Amino acid sequence: MPKQANTAILQISRNTSGARIVLDTVTKTYPGQPTPAVEAFSMTAEPGELIMFVGPSGCGKTTTMKMINRIIEPTSGSITIDGRDILSLDPNELRRHIGYVIQQIGLFPHMTIAENIAVVPKLLGWSKEKTKERIDELLTTVELNPAEFANRYPKQLSGGQQQRVGVARALAADPPVMLMDEPFGATDPITREKLQAEFLRLQESMGKTIIFVTHDFDEAVRLGDRIAVLSDRSQIEQFDTPANILAAPANEYVASFIGRGAAIKRLVLIPITEAKLGSVSASPGGPITVSLNDSLRDALDALVLTGLPALTVLDRNQKPIGSITVDAISAVLGADIPTLAAPPLGHIDPTTAGA
């Protein structure tokens, strides 16, 4: 390997808190297939950004992601991380500095949890003490007690615990970039929601640049800083923040992907503080209240459940500070986007068509 390439990898790896990824007219054509799987894909991911690739099965979103760590080699185009052309680097070296999590997790069954996490540090030649310290730190980060779990084998863990180990293993060498391919897709809804919340909290402190592939639009809304809605051949239909995509879908395709209930989905993203709260006395009171930390969707949920015209809003010290009504919630949506384009009804919802 040329010396220059070595330095490039070192420079990429030194930057542990997010790198800029640039894909420029990246195309992948499989031999013997008339149409490319990915055609002229261009995108820039800013340092620390969590970018969601959303699209139906077979649209090329996973192929696009896998070209970034060269599990799949692009046919043409260029990919750079922090300005370094990754196609000129040694692929094995490169992958040691890109965290990789897949849906099936792929923990090594013959290794303990600690050994699984130690794989990349070992490849990078870390000392035993440094690796051990890192394992304990990571297991604590993903809320698994090191004393209890380090020496267990993957089969002794639940699906959710295994996926946490998968994330910990990908983070082992503190890579600036993470690629995640439907990491929570195989878990049950309750576990998934918990993992998503933990993952968001984790990302807040780490600030990695993350490419996250999913076919679940709601997951994309919940997690993403920006969402790329992809159609066939990995064509970008819209690339924007979740709020903007929900408020103004670029075209019919994006609208159909959001599915019905765009307004409700947007409410998840908006904290109660955005709404104009009424006086405390406007609420009839009662046992059900909402907290300042909740989203507008939580508030609406509680309103619908109780059937009350208004609910009391409590601050962090459980002190009533105001009341919220359905009108106040609608006002937030209305004020935010006067040109709300309602998605046409009656079409097939691609989020539910195939996994």
Added chain:
Amino acid sequence: MSEFDFSGLLTFWARRWDDILNLVLEHVTVVAVSLVIAMVIGVGVGMLVWNRPIPRSVVIASAGVALTIPSLAMLAVLIPPFGLGWTPTVIALVLYSLLPIVRNTVVGLREVPPAIMESAKGMGMSPTTVLFQIQLPMAWPIILTGVRVAAQLTIGIAAIAAYVAGPGLGQFIFQGLSSLGSKNALNYALTGTLGVVILALVIDAVFVSITRSTTSRGLRA
């Protein structure tokens, strides 16, 4: 042929105890030596061909053909180039052991789930590292099963190797067969046969414990 005389058998055992132990030892040694050689060759070849379809088929087919050759014919063929004794015996036993070992090695290496192969690659392991650190340990119980089958096979075939003056309990069996009618003929044949059966059971038990102690706890059912 005389009536079976059990006390005669016991007397025979008491008198020939040293001989019997010696032959058992020879039998175990020739099987062990052949298995070790066959394992080195078989696992090595398996690792070379597991992901190459044409060489893989050729290797498994030719090892299969070797297994179909009757053992007497195989031993007879080996006499002209290698003479009598240990050499043709070991060669024959290695040839018979190769099929189960190669086939199980190939199956074991190929059975590693694609997701595990992909995550290993995605973490920056080279194909050789993946082979030695992921595939081989995961395939290990399957490979050992192949060796265990080969052990059973060769314990039986080694008995026939006495035909080329090979070592082991076969000597007693052949001696018994060639002196039918004499006083100790049945005792010889019976002792040789019983010895082979007991040896097979003991070695199988040994393999069970080897498999247990050398397989990762994470892989055990």
